[in-house]
Amino acid sequence: MFGDDGEELDVYDVPVEEYTARIIGIIHRHNDLDGRKLISAPEEVSFGQNKILELVSIQEQYYESEIKLCN
Secondary structure, three states, X not given: OEOOOOOEOEEEOOOOOOOOEEEEEEEEEOOOOOOEEEEEEEOOOXXXXXXXXXXXXXXXXXXXXXXXXXX
16 A cells, blocks of 8 residues: 555554554544555554554654544
């Protein structure tokens, strides 16, 4: 999948050697050329929108963005 800038889409994840994850949502940035960021989580873990906002707030504070969760 590619971002609005034509580059491969980035994903937020946790720093580990290796794990199997699923995409749980996407961040749409309204004021960034990259445009979108995927959000992943380990298969056995679930996060609500408020928790995701808390976890990505350090980086996302610089952008006008919204989070869409996958069903």
